[in-house]
Amino acid sequence: xxxxxxxxxxxxxxxxxxxxxxxxxxxxxxxxxxxxxxxxxxxxxxxxxxxxxxxxxxxxxxxxxxxxxxxxxxxxxxxxxxxxxxxxxxxxxxxxxxxxxxxxxxxxxxxxxxxxxxxxxxxxxxxxxxxxxxxxxxxxxxxxxxxxxxxxxxxxxxxxxxxxxxxxxxxxxxxxxxxxxxxxxxxxxxxxxxxxxxxxxxxxxxxxxxxxxxxxxxxxxxxxxxxxxxxxxxxxxxxxxxxxxxxxxxxxxxxxxxxxxxxxxxxxxxxxxxxxxxxxx
Amino acid sequence: xxxxxxxxxxxxxxxxxxxxxxxxxxxxxxxxxxxxxxxxxxxxxxxxxxxxxxxxxxxxxxxxxxxxxxxxxxxxxxxxxxxxxxxxxxxxxxxxxxxxxxxxxxxxxxxxxxxxxxxxxxxxxxxxxxxxxxxxxxxxxxxxxxxxxxxxxxxxxxxxxxxxxxxxxxxxxxxxxxxxxxxxxxxxxxxxxxxxxxxxxxxxxxxxxxxxxxxxxxxxxxxxxxxxxxxxxxxxxxxxxxxxxxxxxxxxxxxxxxxxxxxxxxxxxxxxxxxxxxxxx
Numbered sequence: 240x241x242x243x244x245x246x247x248x249x250x251x252x253x254x255x256x257x258x259x260x261x262x263x264x265x266x267x268x269x270x271x272x273x274x275x276x277x278x279x280x281x282x283x284x285x286x287x288x289x290x291x292x293x294x295x296x297x298x299x300x301x302x303x304x305x306x307x308x309x310x311x312x313x314x315x316x317x318x319x320x321x322x323x324x325x326x327x328x329x330x331x332x333x334x335x336x337x338x339x340x341x342x343x344x345x346x347x348x349x350x351x352x353x354x355x356x357x358x359x360x361x362x363x364x365x366x367x368x369x370x371x372x373x374x375x376x377x378x379x380x381x382x383x384x385x386x387x388x389x390x391x392x393x394x395x396x397x398x399x400x401x402x403x404x405x406x407x408x409x410x411x412x413x414x415x416x417x418x419x420x421x422x423x424x425x426x427x428x429x430x431x432x433x434x435x436x437x438x439x440x441x442x443x444x445x446x447x448x449x450x451x452x453x454x455x456x457x458x459x460x461x462x463x464x465x466x467x468x469x470x471x472x473x474x475x476x477x478x479x480x481x482x483x484x485x486x487x488x489x490x491x492x493x494x495x496x497x498x499x500x501x502x503x504x505x506x507x508x509x510x511x512x513x514x515x516x517x518x519x520x
Numbered sequence: 521x522x523x524x525x526x527x528x529x530x531x532x533x534x535x536x537x538x539x540x541x542x543x544x545x546x547x548x549x550x551x552x553x554x555x556x557x558x559x560x561x562x563x564x565x566x567x568x569x570x571x572x573x574x575x576x577x578x579x580x581x582x583x584x585x586x587x588x589x590x591x592x593x594x595x596x597x598x599x600x601x602x603x604x605x606x607x608x609x610x611x612x613x614x615x616x617x618x619x620x621x622x623x624x625x626x627x628x629x630x631x632x633x634x635x636x637x638x639x640x641x642x643x644x645x646x647x648x649x650x651x652x653x654x655x656x657x658x659x660x661x662x663x664x665x666x667x668x669x670x671x672x673x674x675x676x677x678x679x680x681x682x683x684x685x686x687x688x689x690x691x692x693x694x695x696x697x698x699x700x701x702x703x704x705x706x707x708x709x710x711x712x713x714x715x716x717x718x719x720x721x722x723x724x725x726x727x728x729x730x731x732x733x734x735x736x737x738x739x740x741x742x743x744x745x746x747x748x749x750x751x752x753x754x755x756x757x758x759x760x761x762x763x764x765x766x767x768x769x770x771x772x773x774x775x776x777x778x779x780x781x782x783x784x785x786x787x788x789x790x791x792x793x794x795x796x797x798x799x800x801x
Contacts, residue, residue: 434790516735
């Protein structure tokens with residue numbers, strides 16, 4: 240792979256570019272975004288050149304779509320006329336079923352392989368980018384079948400995912416969406432609901448003054464802006480709804496046992512799972 | 521104040537001792553705990569001497585009860601015979617109404633002033649103690665009336681709270697319990713319920729493999745052991761139940777609007793409150 244086109248140069252796209260560079264990529268990186276963003280990306284040394292989508296895509300071996308989910312769906316509809324045969328199109332969208340289906344409809348002259356790096360932080364934009372963002376983090380690929388991982392371009396891309404320090408994980412697109420509904424979208428809504436519920440309490444000011452590190456942890460995700468989450472929730476409604484239902488049922492069970500020793504089992508199960516999340520692979 | 525007796529030498533008690541030392545306290549610190557704990561505290565230089573409760577209390581100007589809530593209630597019943605007149609008894613218990621009432625019943629020869637340092641971390645015990653644990657954190661005192669803050673011993677104690685870097689906050693005991701129900705106990709249960717709900721999902725193993733930093737934040741509190749929380753929840757059932765109800769209602773409202781743009785208002789309110797928690801005082 241000699242030329243990479245980034246469509247979207249926010250936190251993820253820019254961090255991917257920095258990570259590639261640090262891992263030894265010495266080809267060209269083209270950036271497609273608003274004038275303000277490409278200017279920031281150029282002066283931060285994140286991209287080599289700014290280009291319009293069609294021009295960037297005509298030169299790229301790898302087209303990396305790091306935009307909000309529904310923007311990725313739109314972009315996929317614009318690629319087929321200009322893309323190079325043999326190129327690989329991938330994305331970093333947070334839900335996969337809608338995107339994989341859009342690629343199947345729109346993209347005939349190049350291969351699409353859906354992706355989702357499970358990395359992020361509360362700051363956004365090219366200014367927040369870090370070469371180490373993907374290190375030790377899962378990077379999910381969602382082929383529709385195993386043969387999609389075996390094309391030369393896909394093999395090369397998987398190699399780069401390893402080189403930037405991410406842990407490659409292969410999931411079916413629907414399975415991915417169910418998994419992130421629980422692992423990522425539910426925690427987001429749990430945090431948003433917590434902060435929103437506390438903001439509406441009559442003693443909100445006092446709550447804010449007594450906040451300890453636990454509440455800070457539990458409300459960090461709540462800082463995320465709706466503009467990212469609107470697309471995610473709109474394209475993963477079913478699985479997120481199911482995960483939310485399971486969470487609400489659990490809270491109701493705890494409510495019913497408040498102050499009783501029977502909560503011990505609940506705490507033990509929760510602590511076991513929390514410890515497992517922190518166990519080295 | 522020349523002699524401090526710590527009843528309970530866990531994370532909070534031991535950190536209080538280390539913080540006092542660092543702030544320039546050069547009197548004696550006596551530790552009351554199990555043989556194993558006082559040995560660890562002695563060899564870590566946290567306390568100067570181990571002593572039985574009655575002996576320690578007979579010498580102390582400040583008796584600092586840093587035990588689980590219901591243990592504090594028990595200890596309060598044992599102090600009155602041996603305590604020095606003019607001494608101040610305080611505590612670091614996570615709920616205050618039950619403790620303040622127990623002190624009113626049991627303690628006649630010395631003053632009690634309830635306290636709650638809003639600090640902690642997931643590791644426990646004397647080994648995890650840090651002199652900086654209270655730095656920048658709220659330290660709540662819960663006098664039953666303003667005159668309780670004006671005795672010489674109380675004035676001295678407040679001065680030490682400032683010297684260890686904590687932010688002093690005065691709340692009525694019932695008000696304290698309502699506030700921490702929302703600021704601390706609800707986040708704990710939200711985290712426990714989240715980890716417990718995910719542990720029970722059919723795809724729990726996959727969820728664990730794709731966990732990002734957000735889920736790690738949201739499950740850190742879930743690592744807390746039930747033995748601390750049993751007493752807290754048993755002694756603050758009403759306010760915690762109300763806070764849980766408000767949270768469940770908020771989650772149900774989000775569930776009803778999933779995928780709609782009307783969630784924007786919810787995200788904005790949540791992000792505003794989360795930002796306020798992080799704003800410098």
